[in-house]
Amino acid sequence: MSVELGHFAAILAFALALAQAGLGIFAARRGAGAQAGVSRLAEAAFLLVAVAFASLAAAYIRSDFSVANVAANSHVAKPLLYKIAGTWGNHEGSMLLWCLIAAGFAACAAWFGGSMSPSLRARAIGVQGAVSALSLGYMLFTSNPFARLNPAPGSGADLNPLLQDPALAFHPPFLYLGYVGLSFAYSLALAGMIEGRTDAAWARQMRPWALAAWIFLSIGIGLGAYWAYYELGWGGWWFWDPVENASFMPWLAALALIHSASAAEKRGALAQSTVLLAITGFCLSILGTFLVRSGAITSVHAFALDPERGLVLLGLMAVAAIAGFGLYAWRSGNNDAPPAPFAIVSRESALIVNNLFLGVAAATVLFGTIYPLILEAVNGGQISVGPPYFNATFAPLMSMAFLALPVAPLLAWKRAxxxxxxxxxxxxxxxxxxxxxxxxxxxxxxxxxxxxxxxxxxxxxxxxxxxxxxxxxxxxxxxxxxxxxxxxxxxxxxxxxxxxxxxxxxxxxxxxxxxLEATISLGIGESAAFYGRSVRLEAVEQGSGPNYALERGTVTIEKDQRVLAQLKPERRFYPVAGMPTSEVGIGNRGFSDLYVALGEPNAGADGVRRWTLRVYWNPLIDxxxxxxxLMALGGLVSLTERRLRIGAPAGRRKSAPASAPVAAE
Amino acid sequence: MGALTGLLMGVALVASLPDPAQEARARNLEREIRCVQCVAEPIAQSNAPIALDMRRILRDQIAAGASDNEVRAFFADRYGEGVLYRPRLNLQSWALWAFPFVLLAAIIGFLAQRAKARAAAPLTVEDAQAEAALAALETRQE
Incomplete structure (x- = not known):
């Protein structure tokens, strides 16, 4: 399948997404025909984007270097898994993945959204069509992954070696499923506002989609943290790096959203904040993508940078925000579901407290992340905002939320x-x-x-x-x-x-x-003490993997003549990309880890070759x-709720009490 | 535990301070000071030559009796405020540090205001409907 076919399919999908948006938003009340038409358009657009994605993935698998994107990010010698992962391991390809997921959520709503009222479903799919159309338009006009090279190079430039790792191969898809999953929460929020019905039945529809997005984000962030832990060799798993913060802000918003939606679903309370959180969550997703992609903020994890295309992303966020908040300002008074009253001490209030702290925490992360940018723009000042700031602000905020957490589920609804x-x-x-x-x-x-x-x-x-x-x-x-x-x-x-x-x-x-940590330098056969343990470098061997050269150390850690762990940390060098990476050695003991990263060798003053070793004892890291x-699993279990899958017949239930007074007369 | 990393035969790249309390302070400060040559890493994490030098200088300062704030000031004077991951409270950074507290206070104020307004008007929608129905009934009886 040639990428031209994929390119054509993407253009066609763009046109269909526009039609889906127009028909869904403006003709949702024109009867079953129009509503079914919106669903069919969504399905067709998804299939077309899937064809486009498959054509690019196929070009990666074939190592078709006449495709510029493949030539820039792949190599023949790369293992198959990373050839496939290369499809989304770059800016253009990741945008195609974004479009695929955006169209996929619309198609899922068409397939599994039967519990929504037909007009709500048509409108949600319509707004999602607008999201798809904007994403596809962005990709086609600024980030075309299907461009050809003539003449085609004989070899590719390889994928960033840091990304050639099983956890990181699946990290971007999960993160994108979360980001774009929030786009469907956004679509539902806008659809609900257009309908003028952000009531309990609407919140019941919101919850599973928001929950799914949150689960995907949790898995994506978890994979990223785990990868940073065993790949970067610093012994840590979270660095409050701007790129990490970029994925963390939508996660916090989604967390507040699912709590808010549960109150709205069960009690008809907090409907307004549910709407606002859905809009905010998606805007933070786009902002996160902007921060990662634009290079506006220096980060160790920034893999594909392009300031100009980044600015277009910022524009798209502005469109999403203006549409969302504008509609809210215009329609929020129109909601025909009156807010349910509740006392100050009640489960509803506890959920407001939860939203308060999560919201302020997310805003603090956002402000801290972009503050250096703001300051530089205002007066050229240069400051760095790092882990000490976030630990000093985020941790106390969340501590207060955690203090209240066990109390909240014990409180009764309405008055406690x-x-x-x-x-x-x-x-x-x-x-x-x-x-x-x-x-x-x-x-x-x-x-x-x-x-x-x-x-x-x-x-x-x-x-x-x-x-x-x-x-x-x-x-x-x-x-x-x-x-x-x-x-x-x-x-x-x-x-x-x-x-x-x-x-x-x-x-x-x-x-x-x-x-506990220490940086030590050992020659072969030498040992050093590490907090009551001894660390010995037994041997260092040279070798090679499929597309890299490696140096593998054998490190024995002993305590009182008893071997605690024998670890084999590696240092790899990827000649095509010209980059070194590390594979740390981890010895698991209970929930704690002994952790060794192998550094570069140096010839000492005495002429002995010694390797730098970073040794860590990470208690309870697991x-x-x-x-x-467990958090992600909790989300999944909650998603199996029968009520969510079947969906209560909201329309009928609502009309029952309304007809009662008529009968009484 | 508590014993420091003594070295039998290996060579530490940056010699630990003999006083465990001072060494602990040094390790904390290492995570707060940015490696000026790297993209976005504290000197604790970097293997760049300059990071090793900075770690050595940091320990010299602490051994000479400098307080944490004096060490921070020392690095900020030489490399600019951008070297500190914990921005010092000054004209450049007061907004950053004030933000979470101001926002929290503002939202709590808003919520309290709304709760008070709601308490002042205890009439819920159901109450209002019931009262309207009652009034209608009374009018009809008249």
Whole structure:
């Protein structure tokens, strides 16, 4: 399949997406014919973008270097997985992936959106068509991945070697599924506003899509963090780098969105903030893509840079924001569903508190990330905003949210009493204080590590307490078991995700606060002490992989003559790209890791060749990744909720009470 | 634990400070100071020659009795404010540090205002409908 066919398919898809947008937005009430037409257009556009994507992927697999994009990013010697991953490992190809997913979400709404009211579905698919059309237009006019080279070069320039890694091969697709998934939440928000119905039935439709986007973002960010941990060789997994922040902001917005939507769905409250969060989330997704792609901000992870095309992305974000917030300003008074009243102490209020802290946290990350840009534009000042700033601002904000978290699920909707709940939780709170104090006293941890450990325990134990309480455990195991079996999937999902947050917090704070590290330089056969352990470099061998040369060390770590781990850290060199990378050696012990990265060799003053080794002890590091996994799993479990899949017959339920007064007369 | 990285035969690239408390401070500061030659890395993470030099200078400063803020000032004077990942509070950065607190306070103020307005008008929509129905009934009876 030639890329010209793909190019043609993409142009055709662009035209169909425009038609889908026009028909969906303006003719949604013109009856079943127009509504079905919108769905068929969405399906056709998706198939065409899929053809375009397949044609580019095929060019990568064939190593067709007459395609400029393939020549710039691939190489014959590259393993097949990375040839395929190369399709989205560059600017143009990743935009094609973005378009594929945008069209895919519209098609999914056409296939699985049967529980929506037909006109809401048609409008949502219509707005999504506009998103697809803008993305396809951006790709076709500024970032064409199908351009040919004449004469074709005999060889390619290879994919950035850092990206040639299993976790990172799948990191961009998940991240994009999340980013673009938020585009469908955006489409639903706009469709709801056009309909003038952002009510409980609408929020019920919003929740699964927002949840799916959030799950994808969680997996994508988790993969990225895990990759940074074992590939970059710094012993860390999160650096508050602008590119990381770019993916983290939409994640925070999506998190607030799913909480907000659950209140809107169950109680008809927080509908306005659900709309605003859906719009904000998608705008942050585009902004994130802009930050990554434009090189406006220096980052170690910026892989494909182009300031001019970046500016166009910023323009697209402006279009999405103006359309979204403009419609909100114009239509929000038109909502025919009155907001449901609730008292100040209630589950609704707790969810507002959650949104408050998540929102301020996301805004802080955004402001800190772009502040150097703003300052430079204002008065040419040069400052760097790094981890110390984010730790000093983000951590306290989230701590306050975490403090409130175990209380929230115990509160009743609409009107609740706080005192008895606090009384119930007081024993637990004392226990968590003790855990924090123990961390401080027994392990000599820094104070904020102790706070983090106490809070992590608070989240896990508080969430488990809620489970006991819901099961009415005092009434005996029979009742408990029956109650838990009747517990809806979405509640189980919440429990899992909240435990995941606690597990993550425990791992993150203990690993960051109590990590041990040393940079040492060893010749073969030499050893050095590392916090009561000994590190010996046994051997260093040379070798080669499919498309790289390598140097592999054998490092033995012992304690009291007992071998704790034998690690084989590697240093790789990719001749085509002319870049070195590292593969660290990790020895897992419980949830903690011994971690060694092999550096460059130097000839010392005594003429002995010595290798620089970075050695780390990362306590409870695995809890970080388990925590992210549990959060994503919680999302998945929540997504299996029967109510979400089938969808309540919203229209009929609404009309029932309305007809009652008529009958009474 | 607690024992420092003593070296048997290997050579440390940057010798640790003999005082564990000083070495711990040095490691914290290493993560706050940007390597001036690298794209976006603290000197703790970089293997660039200048990062090694900066790590050595940092330890010399601490050994000479400089406080954390004096060390920060030392590097900022030589390489500019951009070398610090924790921007010092000054005219350039006050907005950055104030932002989260001002935003939080502003939103809490807004929410409190709205809650107060709602409390002042306890009439919910249901109440209003009920009252309207009652009024209509009374008019009809008259």
């Amino acid at each position: 009493a706080l005192a008895p709940i606090l009384q119930q939780l007081s024993v637990l709170a004392a226990l968590c204080l003790a855990i924090g104090a123990l961390t401080l006293a027994a392990f000599g941890a820094p104070i904020w590590t102790a706070i983090g450990a106490g809070l992590g325990a608070w989240l896990v134990l508080g969430t488990l307490y809620e489970l006991l309480q819901r099961g009415n455990w005092r009434a005996g195991p029979g009742v408990f078991w029956r109650r838990l079996r009747a517990r809806p999937a979405s509640a189980w999902g919440m429990t899992l995700a909240h435990i995941g947050a606690g597990v993550f917090l425990l791992g993150a704070t203990i690993e960051t606060g109590m990590r 809890l970080v990744f388990w925590g992210v996994g």
